[in-house]
Amino acid sequence: MLPSLALTAVALLPAVQAAPSNHQPIHHPSGIYRRCGAVSKYYNQQTSDWDTYKTGDWLNTWWDNNGGLMSNSSAGFAGAFGQWAMGNPDWSCRDDGSDSDCDLQLCDNRVLNDRGDDIRSTYYVLESVNRLHTYFTGIGEAFTTTALGAALSKDSWATTFYKDKDDKSVGALKQVLTLVTTIVGVGASFAGLGGAAAGAIAGAGNALTNGAVGATNNVMPDHTDDTFQKSADLGGILGSIVVDSLKSFTTANNQLMSGQSYSGADIRSYLSGGAFLAYPGVDKNAVTDAMTNMLVGTSINQLYRTQKIFIMGGGACGDNQGIGSGPQEATVCRDGKAWYLYYWQENDVVSTTSHQWGWVASPPGVDQLGQNEYEGVKVEDIINSSLDAYNVAGYNYNANTAASRASDAISSAWASPGSQGASWEGIFTVPVCDVGAAVDFEYQDKEYILQPYGHDSRPVWCGPICSGDAQKTKDFISAANMDGFESPKHLCSEDPGY
Structure with a gap:
C-alpha cells in the first residue's frame, strides 16, 4: 500500500x-x-x-x-x-x-x-x-x-x-x-x-x-x-x-x-x-x-x-555549497535548510542526445495550486x-x-x-532525500546533485547522496519510483550502489 x-x-x-x-x-x-x-x-x-x-x-x-x-x-x-x-x-x-x-x-x-x-x-x-x-x-x-x-x-x-x-x-x-x-x-x-x-x-x-x-x-x-x-x-x-x-x-x-x-x-x-x-x-x-x-x-x-516526484534538500538556504542549486520557485527554507520539490520528466521523444535521460521539472498541476478550486x-x-x-x-x-x-x-x-x-x-x-551530507563528501559531479527546473537540467547522483547513507539512498530511490532508472547515474564512472 x-x-x-x-x-x-x-x-x-x-x-x-x-x-x-x-x-x-x-x-x-x-x-x-x-x-x-x-x-x-x-x-x-x-x-x-x-x-x-x-x-x-x-x-x-x-x-x-x-x-x-x-x-x-x-x-x-x-x-x-x-x-x-x-x-x-x-x-x-x-x-x-x-x-x-x-x-x-x-x-x-x-x-x-x-x-x-x-x-x-x-x-x-x-x-x-x-x-x-x-x-x-x-x-x-x-x-x-x-x-x-x-x-x-x-x-x-x-x-x-x-x-x-x-x-x-x-x-x-x-x-x-x-x-x-x-x-x-x-x-x-x-x-x-x-x-x-x-x-x-x-x-x-x-x-x-x-x-x-x-x-x-x-x-x-x-x-x-x-x-x-x-x-x-x-x-x-x-x-x-x-x-x-x-x-x-x-x-x-x-x-x-x-x-x-x-x-x-x-x-x-x-x-x-x-x-x-x-x-x-x-x-x-x-x-x-x-x-x-x-x-x-x-x-x-x-x-x-x-x-517520479520527490523532495531534495538539506543544504543551506540559498545553496552555494558545491552541491548545486534547486528551483527557487518551489522551495521552503526552514531551520536554516532549503528543500525543493521535483518531478523527473522522462524524455517523451526518441533521442540519442543527452535529453534521452530526461530532466527535472515542476510536478504536474503545481501551476494550479493556490488558486480557484485548489x-x-x-x-x-x-x-x-x-x-x-x-x-x-x-x-x-x-x-x-x-x-x-x-x-x-x-x-x-x-x-x-x-x-x-x-x-x-x-x-x-x-519521498524526501537529505543531501546536506554531500557538502562534506567528494562525490563525482556533486555540483549537479541539485538542479533548477529546465529541459537541460539533468541531476547526477553518484554515491549515497541521502544522508550519506547507502540504505537510505536505496530506500529513497525505491520510494520515488526510480528503481532500475538510469537517468540520475548516467554520468557516474562506477555504479553508485542504488
Whole structure:
C-alpha cells in the first residue's frame, strides 16, 4: 500500500462561532439572579470547573447508582438523567430531526433546584450533554455543505496532477479510500475541542478522534467496490463518503445519549475534563474548508506517489555549497535548510542526445495550486507536510501512523491538525532525500546533485547522496519510483550502489 497521509490531532481550529446551546444563561452584573433558583449561580461555568468540582467522579457515582433508572428509560442515559435532574423523562437528546428534544428549561425548575449540594454537578452534566449533542448536529450540517461537494467534484484529477507513460491513476485513486477515514476523523474531532481546552482533556480528545474515525469506517464498506472508470470519479466518491459519514455521526450521538459505548467509549469519556461544558459550537465554515483542503491534498498526494516526484534538500538556504542549486520557485527554507520539490520528466521523444535521460521539472498541476478550486493547497504545504511525515516515520507513514499522531496531537495539544489543513503532517508523503551530507563528501559531479527546473537540467547522483547513507539512498530511490532508472547515474564512472 502507498504511504498515506496523516491525519489525523489538536489545539485545533481558531475561533468557533456557532451558538451551541438551547439554554442561554442570564447574567446580571449586580450578582442578583432572576427567579431561576439556585442553579443560576453556576451559569458562568468554565471548562476547568468540571475537574475543580470533581464532576467526573460525581457522574460516575450517579451512573453506578442509577443503572435501573437508565435501563427502564426508553431514552437510556439521557432520558434517565433528564427525569432525575429536571423531571423530564423525554429529554432524549437523540438526533432525529427534533429541535427540542435536548432543550434545557432550567429557570424555576423545582426538581433541579431541590437537589441541594448536587445542583452544581447536575447542571454541569446537563449543560455538557446539551453541548455535545450540538457538536454532533453541527458536524452533520458542516458535512452536508454544498461547498465541500463542489470542491471535490472535479473532472480533471488525472489530467491535472498525473503524467506518466503508464496509466496507474486508477489504482492510485483507490488508495485514497484507505486514508479518508483518518482525514474525516480529524476534521470532525478538531471541531469538538477549542485550543484552550485541548491537552487538559486527553480522554475527551481520544474519544472524539477514535469515534470520528470509527464513524467513517462504518461507511467505508459501501464504497470499497466503487470503480474508477476514469479519474473524474474521485471527487464524487470522496464527497459521498464525507456526506455518508454524517449518518454514522448520528448513530454515534444516539448511542452515546442512550448510555451505550461507541468506538470503545461511553458518553463519560466525551464529557471528561469539561470538554463540552463551555463549548462554543461548531465553526461550520472552518470545518468545511479544512476538510476540503485535507481531502484535496491527500488526493493529489496519491497521484504524485505513483510518479517520479520527490523532495531534495538539506543544504543551506540559498545553496552555494558545491552541491548545486534547486528551483527557487518551489522551495521552503526552514531551520536554516532549503528543500525543493521535483518531478523527473522522462524524455517523451526518441533521442540519442543527452535529453534521452530526461530532466527535472515542476510536478504536474503545481501551476494550479493556490488558486480557484485548489486555493487551499500550496507548494509549501506539499514540502512541509512531507518533511514532517518523513521525520516521524521515514517512507512508511501510513494510515495507522496518521490516526495515532492526530489523536495524540489533539489530546496532548502539541499541534493543530485542523488549522494546518493541507500542510498537516502526512497529508503529503512525497519521498524526501537529505543531501546536506554531500557538502562534506567528494562525490563525482556533486555540483549537479541539485538542479533548477529546465529541459537541460539533468541531476547526477553518484554515491549515497541521502544522508550519506547507502540504505537510505536505496530506500529513497525505491520510494520515488526510480528503481532500475538510469537517468540520475548516467554520468557516474562506477555504479553508485542504488
